[in-house]
Amino acid sequence: MRFVLLAALGLTCALPALAADLPPKPARLGLCAACHGETGMAQIPAAPNLAGQRLDYLRSALKDYRDGTRNVPLMRTAIGPLSDAELDQLARWYSAQTPQPQAAAHP
Numbered sequence: 001m002r003f004v005l006l007a008a009l010g011l012t013c014a015l016p017a018l019a020a021d022l023p024p025k026p027a028r029l030g031l032c033a034a035c036h037g038e039t040g041m042a043q044i045p046a047a048p049n050l051a052g053q054r055l056d057y058l059r060s061a062l063k064d065y066r067d068g069t070r071n072v073p074l075m076r077t078a079i080g081p082l083s084d085a086e087l088d089q090l091a092r093w094y095s096a097q098t099p100q101p102q103a104a105a106h107p
């Protein structure tokens with residue numbers, strides 16, 4: 001019993017510390033979250049998970065959508081005219097997330 005209590009205490013102390021390592025939540029996250037989830041686990045079938053993806057990959061993917069190199073109208077519309085700083089914040093946010101196991105993700 002004492003062990004369980006200690007473990008629980010340890011966990012409650014560790015969680016805020018983990019959260020503190022995350023970059024600040026980007027102001028533009030709300031829109032992205034509708035499809036990719038706030039923590040990068042996709043909310044709609046066709047959207048990719050972004051949690052834990054490499055930062056440099058996310059950054060260049062977002063720039064490619066913005067300038068049309070990657071011509072996917074859905075993502076181009078979603079990104080709109082976001083600044084480099086905003087793209088960078090979003091890439092950092094999603095890259096810092098831990099991928100979660102997904103329930104019934106194989107239709």
Ligand code: HEC
Pocket residue numbers: 028031032033034035036046047048050058061062070072074075078079090091
């Ligand atoms: C309406 C749903 C929707 C919204 C809103 C949306 N996305 Fe996407 N996103 C998608 C889909 C679908 C794809 C896959 C597109 C493709 O085939 O390239 C994608 C692809 C991506 C990729 C590339 C992933 C990879 O593995 O190559 C990134 C990064 C991304 N989205 C980030 C964002 C960010 C950041 C936002 C908010 C500004 C956002 N998305 C908003 C649906 C959405």
